[in-house]
Amino acid sequence: MSSALRDRSRLALVSVMLTWLVLFIPFTAANAVMLNGEDVPLHRISADECRLCHMEIYEQWAGSMHAKSSAINDPIHRAFYKQVVGSPEAEDVRTKNGSYPVCLKCHAPNAAQEMKTKLDDVPAFSEGVNCVSCHRLKEFKGTRLPNGKLQLGIDAYVMAENCQGPSGFPASFEEHAAQATAGETENPHHQRPFVSIDEDVEMALPLEANPELLKTSAACLGCHDKRNNSHGVPLCSTGDEYVHGKTHVSCQSCHMPISGGFADHTMGGGHDEATLRRALIMKIETEKQNDTIQTRVKIKNQQPHKVPTGAPFRNMMLQVTAYNRDGAVVWRNYEKNPMMEDPNSYFHLVLLGDDGKPTSPPKAKSLGADNRLEPYETRTLTFDIPAKDVALVRAEMNYSLLWPGLKKALSFLPEHLLEAKKVAFAESRLH
Ligand code: HEC
Ligand code: HEC
Ligand code: HEC
Numbered sequence: 001m002s003s004a005l006r007d008r009s010r011l012a013l014v015s016v017m018l019t020w021l022v023l024f025i026p027f028t029a030a031n032a033v034m035l036n037g038e039d040v041p042l043h044r045i046s047a048d049e050c051r052l053c054h055m056e057i058y059e060q061w062a063g064s065m066h067a068k069s070s071a072i073n074d075p076i077h078r079a080f081y082k083q084v085v086g087s088p089e090a091e092d093v094r095t096k097n098g099s100y101p102v103c104l105k106c107h108a109p110n111a112a113q114e115m116k117t118k119l120d121d122v123p124a125f126s127e128g129v130n131c132v133s134c135h136r137l138k139e140f141k142g143t144r145l146p147n148g149k150l151q152l153g154i155d156a157y158v159m160a161e162n163c164q165g166p167s168g169f170p171a172s173f174e175e176h177a178a179q180a181t182a183g184e185t186e187n188p189h190h191q192r193p194f195v196s197i198d199e200d201v202e203m204a205l206p207l208e209a210n211p212e213l214l215k216t217s218a219a220c221l222g223c224h225d226k227r228n229n230s231h232g233v234p235l236c237s238t239g240d241e242y243v244h245g246k247t248h249v250s251c252q253s254c255h256m257p258i259s260g261g262f263a264d265h266t267m268g269g270g271h272d273e274a275t276l277r278r279a280l281i282m283k284i285e286t287e288k289q290n291d292t293i294q295t296r297v298k299i300k301n302q303q304p305h306k307v308p309t310g311a312p313f314r315n316m317m318l319q320v321t322a323y324n325r326d327g328a329v330v331w332r333n334y335e336k337n338p339m340m341e342d343p344n345s346y347f348h349l350v351l352l353g354d355d356g357k358p359t360s361p362p363k364a365k366s367l368g369a370d371n372r373l374e375p376y377e378t379r380t381l382t383f384d385i386p387a388k389d390v391a392l393v394r395a396e397m398n399y400s401l402l403w404p405g406l407k408k409a410l411s412f413l414p415e416h417l418l419e420a421k422k423v424a425f426a427e428s429r430l431h
């Protein structure tokens with residue numbers, strides 16, 4: 001059954017109960033939603049409550065990094081959070097200078113709403129960026145204050161106490177509403193008390209149309225624009241890259257494509273192989289000249305942001321390999337370490353410490369070299385390969401979430417977070 005149908009049959013059933021329930025359940029206070037007869041602030045509503053009707057969107061979200069963004073659920077974030085801030089299971093945790101941990105304003109926005117730090121307290125905190133984290137965003141104020149200071153995550157937004165939707169009341173909605181309210185159509189559907197059939201839950205959830213926010217990049221930039229470490233060094237700057245990319249294409253058009261009749265909430269990035277495979281176009285050309293094969297590998301970034309974008313330790317390595325007729329390797333651009341053997345084939349950002357040597361994000365004092373692909377850039381790398389015995393040249397681009405040094409330091413992480421993923425591939429046969 002499609003999700004729309006499932007909603008419909010559910011709602012038909014619900015409507016029978018609603019005709020009498022509506023008479024007894026009072027409408028909610030303006031600053032809360034009604035759950036099981038109690039006023040609950042919207043930021044404490046778990047994704048489980050939305051799952052009752054939005055099953056497919058729930059499943060997509062549950063598999064996304066948004067659902068794993070808190071230090072309870074993301075092992076990489078957890079490792080850094082514990083190092084820089086402290087325990088995600090304790091209350092009143094503060095940073096060394098006594099301030100509330102800024103991380104939570106993006107990674108656990110519902111806890112940040114109450115300045116709480118014990119993330120296992122309620123599901124809506126540990127869930128990280130859950131349904132209401134985004135569907136409460138009312139207005140984007142920007143990430144930079146007039147005095148140059150940053151306001152990040154939920155601080156960059158005016159937050160609503162009712163649910164914000166991209167279109168308000170979709171066409172199919174009228175039909176549901178008419179059924180559910182049995183003739184009382186003047187009240188919109190998300191404003192009626194709901195009863196779930198699976199569990200004994202009643203809910204009233206006012207919904208407001210907000211296309212300016214939800215259909216534009218403003219829905220993302222409060223958290224994805226930029227972030228500095230405590231020394232003011234920019235660690236992530238997807239938003240700045242995007243401005244530099246001079247595009248009118250929204251983040252949603254790639255990261256929330258319409259699929260199965262609604263906006264997909266999978267929101268793949270560096271953790272998702274399928275998203276990574278779309279990022280680049282890679283081509284290889286070979287030309288034999290005397291004793292060498294001149295090889296050109298052309299790489300085009302299709303995005304209005306850098307690749308890799310996001311966290312500073314994301315990186316890519318281009319492995320170029322020449323094989324003989326029997327499939328044995330006769331040449332390689334690097335054996336083990338492209339950083340030393342072929343730096344142009346290692347796409348990464350360097351962060352520098354006090355001593356001018358590469359260091360980790362929390363310790364960085366300045367930015368070093370950055371040879372990640374610029375927005376929409378096409379880059380050509382050339383290789384002179386000794387021609388003897390070569391029958392085939394292959395280029396492979398591999399993406400890693402972490403720098404090689406960090407992989408070693410965090411070797412306790414699950415294997416799938418440490419493995420490199422193949423994102424592009426091209427080969428040329430010699431005659
Ligand atoms: C009892 C069923 C029910 C529950 C529970 C429910 N919704 Fe909905 N919701 C609907 C129906 C029905 C629609 C309209 C049809 C559609 O878009 O699928 C809708 C539409 C929406 C829309 C789209 C509105 C637009 O502008 O296009 C959003 C956003 C939304 N819901 C968010 C949520 C969130 C967040 C939760 C949990 C806090 C939630 N809903 C819980 C039934 C429900
Ligand atoms: C309230 C803050 C917030 C908002 C709003 C937000 N995100 Fe995120 N997003 C995060 C956080 C935090 C993570 C990282 C989770 C982690 O890796 O721990 C993330 C992860 C992602 C990832 C996956 C990155 C990876 O490592 O695989 C993508 C893609 C993404 N977001 C896209 C979007 C898009 C598109 C929007 C707007 C429609 C958006 N986000 C809105 C906070 C937010
Ligand atoms: C990272 C932010 C983010 C999170 C988390 C998120 N949404 Fe959304 N959602 C959006 C945006 C942005 C849109 C509008 C997409 C568009 O129309 O361009 C949207 C659209 C929707 C719609 C309308 C879909 C359609 O195309 O008709 C529904 C329903 C919805 N969300 C429900 C949910 C539910 C339920 C959850 C949690 C399981 C959830 N959302 C989590 C950002 C988010």
Ligand code: HEC
Pocket residue numbers: 217220221224238239242249250251252253254255268269270271275276278279302303304305306307308309310311314
């Ligand atoms: C043309 C399609 C496209 C557009 C538009 C786009 N992205 Fe991406 N994005 C991708 C692809 C493909 C990847 C995977 C490659 C990578 O990680 O760099 C990606 C990766 C990401 C990641 C993953 C970073 C990580 O650490 O894993 C984030 C976050 C992200 N995009 C956010 C955004 C935001 C925010 C916007 C809007 C300002 C946006 N993207 C616009 C295609 C797009």
Ligand code: HEC
Pocket residue numbers: 074076077078080081084101102103104105106107152153222223224225226227236238309310311401
């Ligand atoms: C402005 C919002 C914001 C703030 C503040 C923020 N982050 Fe993030 N963080 C993100 C987003 C968005 C991503 C995922 C996409 C990307 O890579 O840009 C992310 C990704 C990460 C990752 C990589 C996670 C993974 O799964 O690979 C780590 C680690 C991390 N953040 C640690 C922290 C720590 C520690 C703090 C606080 C000191 C913090 N972040 C503050 C938005 C933020």
